[in-house]
Amino acid sequence: MDLKNLYHLYSRAGFGISIRDAQKLQVKNKNEIVDLLLSIEGKQAYLDCIQLDEMPSGEQMKSLSKEEKKDLGKEARNKIQYLNTTWIKQLVTSPAPLLEKTTLFWHGHFACRIENPYTIQQLNNIQRQFAFSPFKDLLLAVSKSPAMLQFLNNRQNHKQQPNENFARELMELFTIGRDNYTEQDIKESARAFTGWNFKADTYEFVFREKDHDDGVKAFMQQTGNFNGEDIINIILTQKQTSVYLCKKFYRFFVNETIDDKRVAELADYYYQNNYDTGKLLKKIFTADWFYDDINVGVNIKSPVEFIVGLSKSFSIIPPDDVLLKFQRALGQVLFYPPNVAGWPGGRNWIDSSTLLLRLKAPSLILNGGKVDIVEKDDMPEESFNLPEIIKINPDEKSFYADVKPDELIENMLMPKLNAKKKNILSGNAGTNKQLVLKIVSMPEYQLC
Amino acid sequence: MERRSFIKRTGLATAALWIPDFLKPLENFVADEYRNLVIIQLSGGNDGLNTIIPFENDIYYNSRKTIAIAKNTILKLTDDMGFHPSMTGLQGLYNDGLMCVINSVGYPNPNRSHFRSMDIWQSATDANEYKNTGWIGRYLDSSCSECNHPYLALELDQTLSLALKGDTKKGIAVNNPQQLYNQTREPFFKQLKDLATDNDHDNVAYLYKTMAETYASAEYIFETNKTYKNDFEYPKNDLARQLKQIATFIASGLNTRVYYASMGGFDTHVGQLNRQENLLKQFSESVTAFIQNLKSTNKLNDTMVLVFSEFGRRVNQNASNGTDHGTANNVFVLGSALKKQGFYNAAPDLTNLDDGDLKYQIDFRNIYASLLNNWLKISPGKILGKSFDYLNFV
Secondary structure (H helix, E strand, O other), X not given: OOHHHHHHHHHHHOOOOOHHHHHHHOOOOHHHHHHHHHOOOOOOOOOOOXXXXXXXXXXXXXXXXXXHHHHHHHHHHHHHHHHHHHHHHHHHHOOOHHHHHHHHHHHHHOOOOOOOHHHHHHHHHHHHHOOOOEHHHHHHHHHOOHHHHHHOOHHHXXXXXXXXXXXXXXXXXXXXOOOOOOHHHHHHHHHHOOOEEEOOOOOOEEXXXXXXXXXXXXXXXXXXXXXXXXXXXXXXXXXXXXXXXHHHHHHHHHOOOOOHHHHHHHHHHHHHOOOEHHHHHXXXXXXXXXXXXXXXXXXXXXXXXXHHHHHHXXXXXXXXXXXXXXXXXXXXXXXXXXXXXXOOOHHHHOXXXXXXXXXXXXXXXXXXXXXXXXXXXXXXXXXOOOOOEEEOOOOOOOOOOOOOHHHHHHHHOOOOOOHHHHHHHHOOOOOHHHHHHHHOOOHHHHEO | OOHHHHHHHOOHHHHOOOOXXXXXXXXXXXXXXXXXXXXXEEOOOOOHHHXXXXXXOHHHHHHOOOOOOOHHHOEEXXXXXXXXXXXXXXXXXXXXXXXXXXXXXXXXXXXXXXXXXXXXXXXXXXXXXXXXXXXXXXXXXXXXXXXXXXXXXXXXXXXXXXXXEOOOOEOEEOOOHHHHHHXXXXXXXXXXXXXXXXXXXXXXXXXXXXXXXXXXXXHHHHHHHHOOOOXXXXXXXXXXXXXXXXXXXXXXXXXXXXXXXXXXXXOOOOOHHHHHHHHHHHHHHHHHHHHHHHHHOOOHHHEEEEEEEOOOEOOOOOOOOOOOEOXXXXXXXXXXXXXXXXXXOOOOOOOOOEOOEOOOOEEHHHHHHHHHHHHOOOOOHHHHOOOOOOOOOO
């Protein structure tokens, strides 16, 4: 496979690839490499930072004082931070980059923000377990996960007093998208999910039959005494659900600017193949059009793609506080999505402040600079309390001293450079380290 | 002072020679009168009931056995409402007719999570609606389609809040003009910023454009800020620092419409009395200095200040001498151009609660709509997405 295409593939199906690794893979053809990315047997690393017995039981919670509860909240936040940095490091080092990238996709799609480290870890592992599975398997598992049941208030969705939050987001954000259902559909489907709950001590899904409304519901032109799974089945028979999901895949993996014709093709394929995500990804990454110039180097890296990509490129793992601080300052902290709609992405990542920091941060990290970011004071219960100034220890070993400058540029900057820019980069020849520090300070480095 | 003449006299007109094209002063923004809006965000959920106290209400005293403010210390403003004793500065402003208090402000289906409720206030949406843009950002989007000046909305911080992010335009975060200027003056940055291309649809061009705007804005803000030396005395705290900087910007004639400042620490679950007293004292002293500073530079007539918090707190205190997250809250508006001084409406009704929380009487978007329409003179329809009645405080 052509190196340029290989770089593009890995920048989307992973977080970039080093020149050395790419040269090793180069002998294989496109299909073989995509199959390799999709073969995850034995490479699924589940997050295992928090054990069930670390969580207080419901009984214990009741007997806690206000102060103790506050301390517990602090501890929970520390654990979520630990989960966060553990996952970031896994994104950097995983032998299954596409699996992790797809898990990151689902992390944004099924966005959930709660202060329970155990269930949020559980949800993340569900998203990893079913990352390439038929979408229905993933959706069902997510819908039954304690994290989501709690976050979208399905615990408060009772037979006598339905709560519509989950039903609404299920359709608006998780499956079919706005304007494709009625308010009545939300009311009726909320009833179908009554009784879906979890055990407070073991965090296992439980169906509480007594709390379930088994009456007749009229949903999307069908009538029956539907349960939650029936509702999900009906939603998945709507072609629009496939279109909605494929648009999201397309924006994330291919191009922030939608090509309706391509999305329609993908949506047909996904629908006909039982929403099999692994097959869909294979279809995308083996398509010739995926490698067209129009799709190369055009997406803005999310902060996580940016941080992970940088770390991967230079085989460094920044310290935990640096990882957390950059995520926050750049506007994407894993496990803390802004709301259930996830991170908006694309140009939303960029404003004057984030761009300045993005242009400056890599050279600071690689060159042992000080990062001085003051945390915003508007999230009293979620403040990280990180040091204001972080000193980073430089890593001198991986500046690719033995690689030709042009090859370095091709490997690290996805967009094509015009002559002027090339000249700025390699004009006055210096060491490769100087070149690298310039490369990572280019606006083009923000794109993948 | 009339804006246009001010610009001429301070030499901005001649300065246009070195200001890049896209940075030239905005004629269409220099209307007959130049107006600023200063927004102060109190983060953490300020306890409004201990800020504006209904001192004749027994329910208030019964609900807050250990943290109610003693009646004889309250700065009484009306027959039944008064300020927290530490807000003597604001009392003076109130008595001078420079302040309007709007009680019971909130929104339907209130959310008690800090970040979500702040999102709702900043994006100005319904509680079940998610927007990627803020109301000030959308004001930027709609007010001037051909100009790109991030400094039209300026936040005193290192990072930009959702409130100031629009769809096509975004405000700028400036914690310190010198620091921002220095950050953008690095040789490599300088070299790159001139390489912007014209292709707007492309993210490469978007990044270079943002970079060039940041470069130029940083210079414009730095140079303009230098033209005015602000000797006014402020208390020593971070809000005071932000407000002093804003007063300097305003006096220097910076072409900014909306300034955004914030103060944290109001999440008083535990030991509220001392903590809130300290916070309200800082807040009151800082805002008072700011208003007096504006008066001294003749800018008070052109400036309106809005103060809000993401929610109020529950009526009943908790067992840790604090209060937990609540719902509706009071909002303050300050300025000399107020149409309604003093209390806009009656004290919150403590007999009619929603599960222990105040019921909102006024949607916060009515306040936004009024400020947009009556003060910034722009139709709020597109910005707020639906129609909200105007309140006559401005």
